Amino acid sequence: MKIEFKNVSFKYQSDFDVIKDLSFVINTGEMTSIIGPNGSGKSTITKLIMGLLVPNSGSIYINDVLVTEENILNIRKNMGIIFQNPDNQFVGVTVKDDIAFGLENKCIERNEMFELINKYSTLVRMNDFLDSNPENLSGGQKQRVAIAGVLAMETETIIFDEATSMLDPIGVEEINKTLKMLKKEASKTIISITHNIEEILYSDNVLVIDDGQIVAQGKPIEILSNIELLNKVGLDTIESVKLINMLEENNHKEIIEELWKLTFNM
Amino acid sequence: MEINFQHVSFKYDNKQNYDTLNDINLTISSKDEFITIVGHTGSGKSTLVQLMNALIFPSSGNLTLFGQKIKPKRNKPLKKIRQKVGLVFQFPEYQLFEETVLKDIMFGPQNFGMSIDEAKESALNIIKELNISEEILERPPFNLSGGQKRKVAIAGILASNPEILILDEPTVGLDPRGRKELLTLLKKIHEETHKTIIIITHDMNVVANYSKRTIVLNQGNIVFDGTPKDLFNNKDCLKEFNLDLPYISKVAESLKEKGMINYQSIPLNIIELYNYINGDNHE
Numbered sequence: 001m002k003i004e005f006k007n008v009s010f011k012y013q014s015d016f017d018v019i020k021d022l023s024f025v026i027n028t029g030e031m032t033s034i035i036g037p038n039g040s041g042k043s044t045i046t047k048l049i050m051g052l053l054v055p056n057s058g059s060i061y062i063n064d065v066l067v068t069e070e071n072i073l074n075i076r077k078n079m080g081i082i083f084q085n086p087d088n089q090f091v092g093v094t095v096k097d098d099i100a101f102g103l104e105n106k107c108i109e110r111n112e113m114f115e116l117i118n119k120y121s122t123l124v125r126m127n128d129f130l131d132s133n134p135e136n137l138s139g140g141q142k143q144r145v146a147i148a149g150v151l152a153m154e155t156e157t158i159i160f161d162e163a164t165s166m167l168d169p170i171g172v173e174e175i176n177k178t179l180k181m182l183k184k185e186a187s188k189t190i191i192s193i194t195h196n197i198e199e200i201l202y203s204d205n206v207l208v209i210d211d212g213q214i215v216a217q218g219k220p221i222e223i224l225s226n227i228e229l230l231n232k233v234g235l236d237t238i239e240s241v242k243l244i245n246m247l248e249e250n251n252h253k254e255i256i257e258e259l260w261k262l263t264f265n266m
Numbered sequence: 267m268e269i270n271f272q273h274v275s276f277k278y279d280n281k282q283n284y285d286t287l288n289d290i291n292l293t294i295s296s297k298d299e300f301i302t303i304v305g306h307t308g309s310g311k312s313t314l315v316q317l318m319n320a321l322i323f324p325s326s327g328n329l330t331l332f333g334q335k336i337k338p339k340r341n342k343p344l345k346k347i348r349q350k351v352g353l354v355f356q357f358p359e360y361q362l363f364e365e366t367v368l369k370d371i372m373f374g375p376q377n378f379g380m381s382i383d384e385a386k387e388s389a390l391n392i393i394k395e396l397n398i399s400e401e402i403l404e405r406p407p408f409n410l411s412g413g414q415k416r417k418v419a420i421a422g423i424l425a426s427n428p429e430i431l432i433l434d435e436p437t438v439g440l441d442p443r444g445r446k447e448l449l450t451l452l453k454k455i456h457e458e459t460h461k462t463i464i465i466i467t468h469d470m471n472v473v474a475n476y477s478k479r480t481i482v483l484n485q486g487n488i489v490f491d492g493t494p495k496d497l498f499n500n501k502d503c504l505k506e507f508n509l510d511l512p513y514i515s516k517v518a519e520s521l522k523e524k525g526m527i528n529y530q531s532i533p534l535n536i537i538e539l540y541n542y543i544n545g546d547n548h549e
Contacts, residue, residue, distance in 0.1 A: 037441040039411040084439075138307055165439050168307060168468045169510060195441040234443030239514045243536055247543065255526055255543060262520050 001063060001078060001156040001189045002028050003049060008058035010044060018044050020212040021058070026205075028063075028156075031183050031190040033200040033220075036209035037234035042193045045209070046161050049191070051076055080150030084162040086142035095121070095137075096130040099149045106153070120151040123185075124178055140171025147178060157189040158182070164196060172196070197224070197238055201264055208233065224263070238263055267293040268350075268430065268462075269318055274327035276313055286313050288486040290327070294318075296350070296429040299462040300453075302473045302494070304509065305483035311466045312356075314483065315432045318464075319353040320344045332429075349378040352428030356435045358419035362407040367398075367418050370407050374426040388425045396421050396451060413444035420448075424455075431455070432464040437472070449476055470512040474498060474534040482507055498532050514539055 003026040010019040018041050026032045036042050047053040048060060051072035060067045062075050083089050092098030096117060103113045121127040124144040134142060143163055150158055160179070164172045180202055182188060192199060200206050206223045208216040210233040216223060223230070227237050227245060240263045244256050271292040278286055287310045294301065303311050316322045317329060320336055329336040331347045355361065364370035368389060375385040393403070396417055402410065407418055416436070423431065433452070437445040453476060456463050467473065473480050474494050482490035482497065484507045490497055497503065498511060511519065511532070518533045521543075533539040 037443060038413050169470075170306070197442075234441060236442040236446075239536055240517050243514070243517070243540060246536070246540055252543060255521065258521065258524060258526060259517065262517055 002026065002061075003157070003189070003191075004061040004064075005048075006059050006061065008048065008055045008060060010048060010053060010055050017056075018212050019048065019055075022212065022214060023058075024207055024214060024217070026189065026191065028189055029187050030204040031179075031192065031202070033203040033206045034191065034193045034209060035195060035197065035200060035206060035223075035235060037195060040209045040233070041212040042195075042209055043161060044212075046081070046159055046191075046193055049159065050079060050081065078156045079159065080153055080155040080157070081159045081161060082143060082146050082150060082163040084165055086139050086146065086166065089146050090134045090142070093133065094131050095126060095134055095145050098134055098145055099152055102149055102153045116152045116154075117148075120148040121145075123151065123181070124148045138171060139167040140174035143167065143171065143175050144178060147175075147182075151182075151186070155188075157191065160190070160192040160194070162193055162195070164194070164199065195235060197230070197235060200224075208235075210234075221260075221264075268296040268332050269294040270328075270330040271317075272328040272330075274317065274324045274329050276310075276317060276322065276325050286310050286486055287317070290314070290488060292481070292488065292491070294430070294462060294464070296332075296462050298460050299464075300456050300476065300478045301462070301464045302477035302480045303464065303466045303483065304468065304470075304473060304480060306508065309483040310486040311483055312434055315353060315434060315464065315466060318430075318432060319351045320347045321353070345378065349426055350429045352423040352426060352431045354420055354423050354431070354433040354436060356438065358423075359407075359412065359415035362415060362419055365406060366404050367407050367410075368393075368403040370418060371422045371425050374422045378426050380426075385425070388427065389421070392421045392425045395455075396424075413440050413447070416440065416444070416448070428461070430462045430464065432466075434466045435468070436465060437467070437469060452476070470498075470510050471514075474512045474515070482509065494534065495531065498534060518542070 005022050005024050008019055008022045009017050011017045034042055034045060044053065048055060051067060067075060090098055091101050099117045099121060100113060103116060118127065121130060124147050126141060126144050126148060129137065134145060164175045176199060183190060183202060200220050200223065203220055206218060206220055207214055208223060215233060216226060216229055224237050224241050227242065230237050240259050244259050247256055249256065271290045274287065274290040276287040303314065305311050317324060320331055323336055323338050323341065325338060332350055334342065334347060362370050364373060371389040372385040375388050376382065380388065398417060398421060407415060436448055440448065449472065452463055455461060465472065477494055480494050480497055481488055489507060490503055498515060512534055514536055515532050515534055518539050521527045527542050529542050533542055
């Protein structure tokens with residue numbers, strides 16, 4: 001799904017724009033990270049993409065078609081979202097019921113439904129928990145069930161809206177692994193909204209947002225190397241990159257090379 | 267010692283046949299300690315700090331808080347202890363409820379018996395200390411950003427002037443700047459007032475670079491109580507209890523495995539690793 005913002009501005013009831021003349025393109029099948037500090041407007045962008053908010057000026061195009069009140073419901077059917085708080089997105093008594101919920105709304109036939117539930121719970125490695133009560137799962141497991149529920153809807157696009165920010169390190173790693181796997185196997189358009197710099201490593205493209213505007217855009221390595229910019233907006237690069245920056249290039253060529261390798265594999 | 271656990275066990279209700287905390291022995295002073303408590307979800311961390319605040323009572327064993335014995339069932343009034351041991355829960359911003367920021371910060375001290383004037387004075391002092399902008403004092407707390415709300419919630423506890431400050435995962439959900447600000451603030455409070463600070467955290471960087479003592483819980487047992495340095499150099503312990511190293515220490519381990527650097531004691535921050543690489547480390 002191609003998503004394009006052209007000069008989009010948005011304000012809530014207050015006087016100032018939360019999103020200021022924002023333009024960007026997310027290409028089909030790409031994974032894009034949107035990073036920025038708390039309050040930078042990241043979640044507002046999600047809501048604009050989902051059509052839950054309407055721009056005050058500018059326009060949004062999905063697959064080159066202008067988004068309007070008439071077509072938004074159809075467009076939204078092709079988007080799934082994983083929210084920040086794993087406890088706020090469960091409706092089912094069992095994991096199976098929960099994954100089935102969206103499918104039931106789509107009036108999918110029973111057999112096909114079971115197939116989809118099995119397929120996607122296996123993909124996120126939660127197939128052993130199908131009869132468990134979601135309440136008894138860890139945060140990372142809950143988020144994986146939520147991901148299976150969204151995947152089962154077979155939407156073109158999945159949005160992760162700070163999906164790891166309330167998880168412990170084990171949960172964060174589980175979700176990051178799942179993201180990596182999705183990127184490789186599911187050929188989806190993935191948008192990941194986060195302030196954790198580690199999560200941008202395997203994106204195709206990174207947008208840095210501050211105060212409702214794009215302040216930088218590029219490949220992960222370009223963004224990670226721009227320490228000055230990241231600090232300016234209240235973010236931080238990965239510690240290994242900070243170390244690379246501190247070392248004398250000529251004296252430590254081998255170590256610097258190894259540090260870059262480590263940064264992208266760890 | 268102001269907090270003293272002797273063979274303390276705790277279980278949530280009598281139907282359960284396992285203890286949530288098991289034979290805990292622990293002493294903590296109200297001066298000059300900076301402690302991190304680590305352990306996996308369900309290891310008993312939150313239960314342990316709730317005992318310290320007398321929110322729950324031990325099932326067996328002797329727990330003494332500021333000289334007062336805490337019995338399994340009926341206890342003397344506990345308000346004094348709860349004022350002395352300030353406990354900041356996870357996501358404390360969910361508990362903001364007053365009409366204005368100032369009123370919210372004043373609620374705690376008033377609840378512990380300060381007059382309105384005293385509470386206001388105490389709140390204004392803390393606000394200055396925490397760098398909370400005076401502009402927001404008369405605003406409702408609900409419109410603030412996540413980081414600001416968290417600060418206001420912590421200010422409410424600090425305004426009651428506790429002798430020990432306990433925080434349950436205070437940095438979760440904050441962006442890097444908010445995280446650093448909060449940790450720097452806690453360090454400053456600790457250094458200036460010598461109050462003991464206890465933080466429950468999953469962030470090994472906080473353990474390594476802020477705390478002087480760290481306690482590891484595993485399935486309701488204390489399995490390590492010592493310095494962060496000793497913990498991170500104890501490979502068996504880390505492996506057995508499935509604990510991570512700080513990110514930069516993992517980087518150091520990889521470089522060491524490749525034979526690019528060598529060290530006895532594992533580096534816990536960038537400066538230490540930088541010094542090893544440049545051969546400036548005098549151990």
